[in-house]
Amino acid sequence: AQRVTQPEKLLSVFKGAPVELKCNYSYSGSPELFWYVQYSRQRLQLLLRHISRESIKGFTADLNKGETSFHLKKPFAQEEDSAMYYCALSTYNDYKLSFGAGTTVTVRA
Amino acid sequence: GAGVSQSPRYKVAKRGQDVALRCDPISGHVSLFWYQQALGQGPEFLTYFQNEAQLDKSGLPSDRFFAERPEGSVSTLKIQRTQQEDSAVYLCASSSQGGSAEAFFGQGTRLTVV
Numbered sequence: 001a002q003r004v005t006q007p008e009k010l011l012s013v014f015k016g017a018p019v020e021l022k023c024n025y026s027y028s029g030s031p032e033l034f035w036y037v038q039y040s041r042q043r044l045q046l047l048l049r050h051i052s053r054e055s056i057k058g059f060t061a062d063l064n065k066g067e068t069s070f071h072l073k074k075p076f077a078q079e080e081d082s083a084m085y086y087c088a089l090s091t092y093n094d095y096k097l098s099f100g101a102g103t104t105v106t107v108r109a
Numbered sequence: 110g111a112g113v114s115q116s117p118r119y120k121v122a123k124r125g126q127d128v129a130l131r132c133d134p135i136s137g138h139v140s141l142f143w144y145q146q147a148l149g150q151g152p153e154f155l156t157y158f159q160n161e162a163q164l165d166k167s168g169l170p171s172d173r174f175f176a177e178r179p180e181g182s183v184s185t186l187k188i189q190r191t192q193q194e195d196s197a198v199y200l201c202a203s204s205s206q207g208g209s210a211e212a213f214f215g216q217g218t219r220l221t222v223v
Contacts, residue, residue, distance in 0.1 A: 004151075006151075043112070043113075043214050043215060043216045043217070044152070044200065044214040045213075045214065046211045046212070049211075086151050086152075088151075094165075095140060095142075095157060095165075095204075096142060096154040096157055096165065096168070097142075097144075097152070097154065097212065098154070099144075099151030099152045099153070100151050101149070101150055101151045102150075102151050
């Protein structure tokens with residue numbers, strides 16, 4: 001069975017500082033990895049997915065199969081990045097998402 | 110509608126009461142998912158529909174939980190004889206297809222069993 005681990009429950013950074021959210025997964029096949037974000041009083045929404053290889057709102061994430069990681073990075077954090085971030089995994093034949101426990105990011109001025 | 114709609118937004122139930130939670134997916138979306146999110150945790154999969162067919166119900170925690178999507182659109186999650194451990198946010202999501210297609214989430218129903 002697949003499993004997603006986000007080791008940090010809380011992350012606090014200053015505005016303009018780099019931010020990295022860690023995500024590790026366990027799955028023996030080829031996974032599809034996602035980052036979802038939930039801003040205050042809003043619904044959960046997709047931030048980015050590894051197959052797109054795109055940067056969204058300045059965030060990037062690289063799938064490292066050797067380390068089974070999919071860390072989310074942004075070089076210069078902004079106050080509007082304060083939110084809850086969830087790493088999630090699905091597999092080719094199984095459409096459901098397996099989520100990590102989430103990381104709350106607070107960006108301080 | 111503009112997005113996935115869930116009702117009610119909040120529900121307080123007395124232990125032993127039956128509840129029904131509704132999900133209105135984005136029009137035309139084939140796939141529909143239900144997730145349960147306990148406080149401080151990530152969403153946990155409950156069940157998956159492709160059109161009206163329930164293809165996966167492996168995440169339903171007990172036979173008190175039942176979901177249906179009879180016409181391939183609106184879905185209802187029913188919980189019979191609610192227990193305190195059922196208290197959680199119940200999230201519905203829909204997507205145009207499975208796999209890597211983006212899942213669009215509703216705002217959830219917060220169920221509190223007292």
